[in-house]
Amino acid sequence: MSKYRTHNCNELRKEHDGQKIILSGWINKKRDHGNLLFIDLRDNYGITQCVIDKENSNFEKLEKLQLETVIKVEGKVIKRANDSINSEINTGEIELIIKNFQILGKCKELPLPVFSDQEYAEEIRLKYRFLDLRRKKIHENIILRSKVISFMRSEMNKLGFLEFQTPILTSSSPEGARDFLVPSRLNPGKFYALPQAPQQFKQLVMVSGFDKYFQIAPCFRDEDARADRSPGEFYQLDLEMSFVDQEDVFNVVEKLFVNTFEKFSKKKLLFNKFPRISYKESMLKYGTDKPDLRNPLIVNDITEVFSREDVSFEIFKRLIKSGSEVRCIVTKKTKDKPRSFFDNIDRWAKDQGASGLAYFTIEKNIEISAKGPVGKFFSKEALYEIMKKTGAEVGDSIFLACAKRKDLEKIISSARDKIANDLNIVDVNSFAFCWIVDYPMFENDEQTNKIKFSHNPFSMPQGDIDKINFEKPLEILAYQYDIVCNGIELSSGAIRNHIPELMYKLFNVAGYSKTDVEQKFSGMINALSYGAPPHGGIAPGIDRIIMLLANEKNIREVTMFPMNQNAQDLMMNAPSSVSENQLKELNLSLKIKK
Numbered sequence: 001m002s003k004y005r006t007h008n009c010n011e012l013r014k015e016h017d018g019q020k021i022i023l024s025g026w027i028n029k030k031r032d033h034g035n036l037l038f039i040d041l042r043d044n045y046g047i048t049q050c051v052i053d054k055e056n057s058n059f060e061k062l063e064k065l066q067l068e069t070v071i072k073v074e075g076k077v078i079k080r081a082n083d084s085i086n087s088e089i090n091t092g093e094i095e096l097i098i099k100n101f102q103i104l105g106k107c108k109e110l111p112l113p114v115f116s117d118q119e120y121a122e123e124i125r126l127k128y129r130f131l132d133l134r135r136k137k138i139h140e141n142i143i144l145r146s147k148v149i150s151f152m153r154s155e156m157n158k159l160g161f162l163e164f165q166t167p168i169l170t171s172s173s174p175e176g177a178r179d180f181l182v183p184s185r186l187n188p189g190k191f192y193a194l195p196q197a198p199q200q201f202k203q204l205v206m207v208s209g210f211d212k213y214f215q216i217a218p219c220f221r222d223e224d225a226r227a228d229r230s231p232g233e234f235y236q237l238d239l240e241m242s243f244v245d246q247e248d249v250f251n252v253v254e255k256l257f258v259n260t261f262e263k264f265s266k267k268k269l270l271f272n273k274f275p276r277i278s279y280k281e282s283m284l285k286y287g288t289d290k291p292d293l294r295n296p297l298i299v300n301d302i303t304e305v306f307s308r309e310d311v312s313f314e315i316f317k318r319l320i321k322s323g324s325e326v327r328c329i330v331t332k333k334t335k336d337k338p339r340s341f342f343d344n345i346d347r348w349a350k351d352q353g354a355s356g357l358a359y360f361t362i363e364k365n366i367e368i369s370a371k372g373p374v375g376k377f378f379s380k381e382a383l384y385e386i387m388k389k390t391g392a393e394v395g396d397s398i399f400l401a402c403a404k405r406k407d408l409e410k411i412i413s414s415a416r417d418k419i420a421n422d423l424n425i426v427d428v429n430s431f432a433f434c435w436i437v438d439y440p441m442f443e444n445d446e447q448t449n450k451i452k453f454s455h456n457p458f459s460m461p462q463g464d465i466d467k468i469n470f471e472k473p474l475e476i477l478a479y480q481y482d483i484v485c486n487g488i489e490l491s492s493g494a495i496r497n498h499i500p501e502l503m504y505k506l507f508n509v510a511g512y513s514k515t516d517v518e519q520k521f522s523g524m525i526n527a528l529s530y531g532a533p534p535h536g537g538i539a540p541g542i543d544r545i546i547m548l549l550a551n552e553k554n555i556r557e558v559t560m561f562p563m564n565q566n567a568q569d570l571m572m573n574a575p576s577s578v579s580e581n582q583l584k585e586l587n588l589s590l591k592i593k594k
């Protein structure tokens with residue numbers, strides 16, 4: 001028995017009635033009823049209500065204690081009367097009559113309340129994160145995180161994977177986000193980089209003859225913060241497999257995710273076999289490669305309709321001649337929606353920087369017609385063509401957007417989400433996973449107009465590798481894939497290019513010479529030259545998985561000690577200045593830009 005407790009604060013039940021008990025924890029709440037003082041004592045496991053009578057010599061001492069003081073109490077368990085049972089806590093059928101107590105840790109005046117989960121300024125929450133983590137919701141999120149990671153480790157072991165740790169100090173990568181650099185004391189003027197991901201190392205594990213690898217890997221990227229991305233560091237379930245194709249990777253990940261999400265959430269999975277959607281199809285049907293499949297709305301391209309002479313919507317016709325396209329969203333049975341519903345969506349689109357969303361509703365009295373601000377521009381025959389292309393019916397409404405493709409995809413994707421939420425047709429009590437596949441190997445850089453890798457430079461191109469047309473690089477597809485859930489990208493992955501000569505050719509398309517590749521990726525190219533197996537993998541983000549399971553919208557709610565938006569740790573005052581002696585040891589001097 002510990003000298004601090006015989007039980008934890010979630011353990012006592014009515015069968016403990018009459019027993020002498022020792023508990024330790026934090027004072028969560030106090031309620032002074034004059035002759036009786038009620039104290040909710042909290043530890044990691046739960047809450048027990050403790051009571052002390054005014055006749056007890058310890059009454060006044062306990063009465064004066066600050067909330068969050070750590071105390072040890074000794075007393076006797078009694079059953080509560082039926083009318084005082086608290087069904088909201090597991091120990092609600094009993095209470096502890098305090099005989100003696102001891103202060104274990106004093107508490108100063110609190111900068112934020114712990115006993116409630118009310119919204120509080122992020123700066124205060126992060127500066128006093130150790131207090132913030134005591135609050136019920138975030139405390140439970142962090143416990144959930146631990147349980148999910150443990151479960152995933154267990155599942156990976158069952159699937160035959162071995163866990164290995166890859167280096168934290170490595171070389172800088174020319175691709176991806178900015179590196180965090182670490183100066184080398186023993187090699188003056190040279191720097192390590194913290195890994196953006198264990199990409200090259202996990203491929204080298206496969207070349208080393210290991211068949212299935214995984215780790216809960218820390219990754220470091222000097223990126224700006226977003227709601228779904230922490231600045232600085234994050235964790236991913238990194239995995240790689242030898243002698244596999246794309247479907248083999250999908251089967252492993254689907255088993256893992258189905259088991260994990262069924263265990264840790266009461267929400268239903270819309271698909272146990274995740275749909276495969278090509279990148280091209282996803283951009284057309286949803287306007288994004290991160291589609292939320294809980295949303296039933298589909299985007300249709302109706303640019304061709306505007307070539308008809310019986311369509312007199314001249315604004316769109318002129319835009320189309322200059323390279324714009326028209327896409328639309330059909331909303332079912334919305335003819336009775338008030339005008340304000342449509343105007344609000346149009347106004348919202350203008351607030352997003354678009355020119356708005358045109359709209360009309362399909363009606364039929366004697367003949368088909370269109371009601372709405374732009375309905376008059378479409379003949380009966382044109383409306384029939386639109387209905388045929390989109391599946392629209394009488395009583396449905398159609399929202400239209402016209403712009404150059406990139407801008408069009410941006411607004412139509414956002415509009416799809418906005419309209420679905422306004423119509424309340426998103427199934428919020430479900431998870432909808434999908435795979436986005438068939439990514440293009442290359443894309444045009446909009447700023448330089450040069451060809452660059454669109455996804456991962458180490459990916460295997462699709463098709464017969466002896467017949468790839470390197471003269472038309474934008475037509476080359478890759479075995480690259482993303483896994484998406486509820487509109488959130490959880491990970492990118494690929495079947496890797498394990499053939500050095502093919503890698504030289506692909507990098508050459510993106511402007512890298514053979515010498516460049518050998519200098520920048522010397523370890524990888526050298527290893528692949530000594531007999532490399534076909535291999536592939538993926539690395540789902542742990543933080544985003546927990547976000548989904550905890551039903552949180554901000555990644556800081558599921559991260560133990562996150563940084564703020566400016567990549568600062570307010571609690572530990574990092575980053576911080578270092579002494580001249582430290583800089584001298586590292587052969588560094590500072591030249592700060594004003």
